[in-house]
Amino acid sequence: xxxxxxxxxxxxxxxxxxxVNLAVNAGEVxxxxxxxxxxxxxxxxxxxxxEDYEVTGGSxxxxxxxxxxxxxxxxxxxxxxxxxxxxxxxxxxxxVYLLKAALNAKRKAAGxxxxxxxxxxALIREKMKFMHMSxxxxxxxxxxxxxxxxxxxxxxxxxxxxxxxxxILDETxxxxxxxxxxxxxxxxxxxRDQRRAVVLVTHYQRLLDYIVPDQVHVLSGGxxxxxxxxxxALELERRGYDWVQAGQGA
Amino acid sequence: MSSKPxxxxxxxxxxxRHGFVTDIESDSLPPGLDEGVVAAISKKKRExxxxxxxxxxxxxxxxxxxxxxxxxxxxxxxxxxxxxxxSAPRAPANAPKSLDEVDPKLLATYAKLxxxxxxxxxxxxxxxxxxxxxxxxxxxxxxxxxxxxxIFCSFSDAVHNHPELIERYLGTVVxxxxxxxxxxxxxxxxxxxFVYVPPGVRCPMELSTYFRINAAKTGQFERTLIVAAEGxxxxxxxxxxAPMRDENQLHAAVVELVALDDAQIKYSTVQNWYPGDxxxxxxxxxxxxxxxxxxxxxxxxxxxxxxxxxxxxxxxPSCVLKGxxxxxxxxxxxxxxxxxxxxTGTKMIHIGRNTKSTIVxxxxxxxxxxxxxxxxxxxxxxxxxxxxxxxxxxxxLGAKCAAHTFPYMEVRNPTATVEHEAxxxxxxxxxxxxxxxxxxxxxxxxxxxxxxxxxxVFKELPMEFAVEAQNLLSxxxxxxxx
Numbered sequence: 001x002x003x004x005x006x007x008x009x010x011x012x013x014x015x016x017x018x019x020v021n022l023a024v025n026a027g028e029v030x031x032x033x034x035x036x037x038x039x040x041x042x043x044x045x046x047x048x049x050x051e052d053y054e055v056t057g058g059s060x061x062x063x064x065x066x067x068x069x070x071x072x073x074x075x076x077x078x079x080x081x082x083x084x085x086x087x088x089x090x091x092x093x094x095x096v097y098l099l100k101a102a103l104n105a106k107r108k109a110a111g112x113x114x115x116x117x118x119x120x121x122a123l124i125r126e127k128m129k130f131m132h133m134s135x136x137x138x139x140x141x142x143x144x145x146x147x148x149x150x151x152x153x154x155x156x157x158x159x160x161x162x163x164x165x166x167x168i169l170d171e172t173x174x175x176x177x178x179x180x181x182x183x184x185x186x187x188x189x190x191x192r193d194q195r196r197a198v199v200l201v202t203h204y205q206r207l208l209d210y211i212v213p214d215q216v217h218v219l220s221g222g223x224x225x226x227x228x229x230x231x232x233a234l235e236l237e238r239r240g241y242d243w244v245q246a247g248q249g250a
Numbered sequence: 251m252s253s254k255p256x257x258x259x260x261x262x263x264x265x266x267r268h269g270f271v272t273d274i275e276s277d278s279l280p281p282g283l284d285e286g287v288v289a290a291i292s293k294k295k296r297e298x299x300x301x302x303x304x305x306x307x308x309x310x311x312x313x314x315x316x317x318x319x320x321x322x323x324x325x326x327x328x329x330x331x332x333x334x335x336x337s338a339p340r341a342p343a344n345a346p347k348s349l350d351e352v353d354p355k356l357l358a359t360y361a362k363l364x365x366x367x368x369x370x371x372x373x374x375x376x377x378x379x380x381x382x383x384x385x386x387x388x389x390x391x392x393x394x395x396x397x398x399x400x401i402f403c404s405f406s407d408a409v410h411n412h413p414e415l416i417e418r419y420l421g422t423v424v425x426x427x428x429x430x431x432x433x434x435x436x437x438x439x440x441x442x443x444f445v446y447v448p449p450g451v452r453c454p455m456e457l458s459t460y461f462r463i464n465a466a467k468t469g470q471f472e473r474t475l476i477v478a479a480e481g482x483x484x485x486x487x488x489x490x491x492a493p494m495r496d497e498n499q500l501h502a503a504v505v506e507l508v509a510l511d512d513a514q515i516k517y518s519t520v521q522n523w524y525p526g527d528x529x530x531x532x533x534x535x536x537x538x539x540x541x542x543x544x545x546x547x548x549x550x551x552x553x554x555x556x557x558x559x560x561x562x563x564x565x566x567p568s569c570v571l572k573g574x575x576x577x578x579x580x581x582x583x584x585x586x587x588x589x590x591x592x593x594t595g596t597k598m599i600h601i602g603r604n605t606k607s608t609i610v611x612x613x614x615x616x617x618x619x620x621x622x623x624x625x626x627x628x629x630x631x632x633x634x635x636x637x638x639x640x641x642x643x644x645x646x647l648g649a650k651c652a653a654h655t656f657p658y659m660e661v662r663n664p665t666a667t668v669e670h671e672a673x674x675x676x677x678x679x680x681x682x683x684x685x686x687x688x689x690x691x692x693x694x695x696x697x698x699x700x701x702x703x704x705x706x707v708f709k710e711l712p713m714e715f716a717v718e719a720q721n722l723l724s725x726x727x728x729x730x731x732x
Contacts, residue, residue, distance in 0.1 A: 048687050052679075076689035084687075088680040092702025101698065102688035109689070141702065142684075158688065 001026045001197050002047075002067075002166055007058035008222075009046045016042040018222035019058065024166070027194040031208055031233060032201045034219035035241045040201045041085055043219065044170040048082040049075050062166065076102075077109035079165030083155040083172045085201075090142035095154070096124060098142050099161055106162060127160045130190070132183050148175035156187040167191065168199045173207040185210030205237040218244045278337040283330055285309060288437050291336050295406050295440070298413055301420075308426035308436030315430045321593040322622045322654060323562045325498070325535065333469045333500060335438045391455065398454050400484075401446040405473055408444035415446055419477050423506040423543045423570070431502040431537040431564075435471045439504065442472035447482035447513075456712050458487045461503075469500040476506070478513035480546065485516040485712055498526075498561060503538045511546030511573065516554070518711050519567075520719050523559035528617075530589025533561025540567035541597075544576030544605075552579040553596065554710040556719040561590060566624065568597035571605035571633075578607040581707040585723060586619030586651070595625035595656075600633035600666070609640040612704050615651035622654040629666040636666040644674040645703050647696070697724045 002024040009017040016039045024030050034040050046053045047060065049072035060067040062080060070078065090098070104114045115123075128137060131153050143151050152172050159167055169188065173181055188198060188211055200207065208216070208230065216232040217224045218241065226232065226244050236244070279290060288309045292302040317328070395402050401412060409416050426436040443459040461472060478484055501523060507515050517540075526533025536559075542551035553567040563586075569578025580596035598607035607627065615621040627638045644653035655672055677699055678684075685695035701708070701720060708716050 048683075050683055072683065072686040073689050073691055076687050082687050084684065088678060088684045090678075090681050090684070090699055090702055092705035093698050098685070098688065098690070098698065101690050101694060102685075105689040105691065105694075162688070 003061045008056045028214040029198045031213040031216045038220045039222045081164030081167045083169035085170040087151040149180045170201045205233045311427040312433035323591040399448045405442040432539040435504045439471045439473040442474045445476040449479040450481040453484040474505040477508045481512045483514040487518040505540040507542030509549035514550045516552045519555040521557045526561040535562045536560035538565040543570040547573045550577040554581040557584040563592040570599045572601045574602045580609045581710045582611045583704045583707045585614045586621040588617040591620045593622040597626040600629045600636040603634040607638045611642045613644040616647040619651045624656045626658040629661045638668045640670045642672045646676045
């Protein structure tokens with residue numbers, strides 16, 4: 001589904017990604033871990049098409065298409081979803097209104113009719129219930145005055161409504177208490193099936209207790225230094241990232 | 251990618267939809283201004299002596315005045331001798347008595363603008379007075395309003411039918427010599443609207459005036475006077491459009507509002523004069539004086555404005571809060587795109603005890619535009635317990651525009667409470683990217699973000715017009731992504 005080959009990118013003139021290789025197949029969950037400043041968020045932003053991130057080399061294919069030539073909104077409509085690390089507030093823009101516009105943009109691109117308002121409300125109510133969100137979310141502005149945890153929950157809600165093929169979740173677990181973490185993990189797990197894939201970008205292994213990944217990768221210094229199964233995350237927790245970095249140097 | 255800045259700049263080029271010219275015979279005075287012209291206007295309108303005297307006094311005063319230079323706007327000097335001060339669609343004899351007598355071309359013009367003058371007026375339930383160049387062409391619903399005792403007519407009709415009201419209230423809020431443009435207007439104003447709501451009457455429908463500049467080389471100088479007597483209330487809306495022309499045209503209006511004891515006036519403006527082209531050629535110079543006086547106890551005046559047009563906007567709808575417990579409000583959305591310049595804001599003058607004012611200003615700048623908020627909150631020693639809350643927010647779209655905020659406060663009573671909040675934000679790259687990442691197009695995203703930014707002001711507009719304002723905003727900023 002996603003094939004990243006030797007991807008390099010820089011931000012504000014600084015080389016952050018230095019040849020990333022990663023292949024994600026439908027039905028898989030991958031975890032990308034790594035120390036601060038290793039390029040995890042940059043990778044997520046580059047895949048979503050953020051303008052300030054300049055791709056300097058390599059290629060990315062998504063379902064056989066050249067992802068890097070697609071505009072951010074085209075990527076989204078093609079089924080790529082980014083769960084933001086810091087979801088932005090858009091004051092005065094209703095949360096549900098944005099989500100409905102997003103769903104309709106996607107449906108329109110797929111040649112489907114726009115969603116009926118009544119149907120949409122029923123859909124969003126169902127998903128909100130699943131995410132343990134209160135009715136007030138319906139009337140509030142996009143992330144306006146949300147707590148950190150509420151914002152993350154809202155990201156997952158959007159993902160559940162949009163049903164992406166590939167979800168890249170950038171530290172969706174950070175800032176969550178244990179109950180919220182479970183809710184968010186349940187949300188992500190509910191989307192797992194043979195047609196979809198998830199890339200979890202995270203610092204901590206604790207999320208992986210709830211969402212068991214097929215593969216774990218360590219991103220450090222702009223490269224993937226090590227890949228393995230679930231046990232790699234546990235080992236990282238025990239031995240720290242220095243262990244991987246030292247291994248690479250040898 | 252569709253969201254690259256250069257594409258975005260290209261998208262900014264919005265098309266003005268009301269830029270057509272109506273081919274109609276008109277009766278105009280040649281360009282030029284002297285006492286003879288002032289007298290000629292007064293004569294054409296068969297005005298009583300007191301009004302001619304008032305005009306001449308204003309004109310003489312105007313001649314001693316200097317054009318104000320303190321606003322943050324730049325323009326070539328206006329040649330006041332090169333403007334025609336009167337232009338009226340030529341009618342067979344006199345002004346039309348009813349809609350049926352109005353030139354069909356004029357009715358077609360208003361239909362094209364989407365202004366309900368005829369049958370649709372009945373459906374919309376809004377009474378409309380339409381001012382074309384210098385004169386009022388039609389006022390709808392006169393009868394229904396008359397039954398309620400509400401006078402809603404052109405200023406000229408009011409001069410003839412209710413001279414005592416005109417004499418009593420004209421110039422009592424904005425004196426003839428108030429400022430350069432108000433003095434000019436007082437000398438040469440040609441028409442406008444007049445509203446009188448008698449004591450205890452709640453005006454049964456929205457009132458609306460539609461201003462249209464059509465003739466070339468003419469200025470438009472209308473004058474609006476609204477009086478809400480004791481316990482009366484009225485909601486009034488004005489809209490404005492003009493043809494696209496290369497030269498600049500002057501619009502210098504005066505609006506006076508008087509609210510007596512327990513009266514309420516809500517005045518909403520959707521201003522969409524021709525803003526000039528994307529290179530800043532042409533457009534209306536909009537120099538307007540609007541002021542309301544809360545003369546009575548517990549009275550309230552509320553200004554709501556959505557300013558999207560004009561090459562230059564210079565206006566400060568203000569409230570003089572004389573009556574005890576009176577309330578003044580100002581809600582504004584000012585949009586400046588391309589080379590538009592807006593210097594707008596309000597003055598809240600607190601004189602009476604426990605007077606209260608609220609100011610919410612939302613400035614949006616795009617292209618090369620300059621957008622300035624200028625406001626004065628003045629609390630006089632007599633204004634025991636006065637309160638003001640001011641919120642000024644600026645939104646920048648793109649890197650070449652500018653926003654300025656000049657809040658002045660003069661507090662001369664220690665019991666007063668004055669609060670000010672201000673923010674300036676660039677339309678978030680973050681906000682935009684967030685929407686794009688959800689599959690929403692750049693254009694829809696900007697509309698969404700800007701509408702959200704303006705929401706608190708839009709909800710103050712009469713419902714019928716909130717949608718119109720929203721659409722206008724979308725057109726004004728078509729693709730203006732930064």
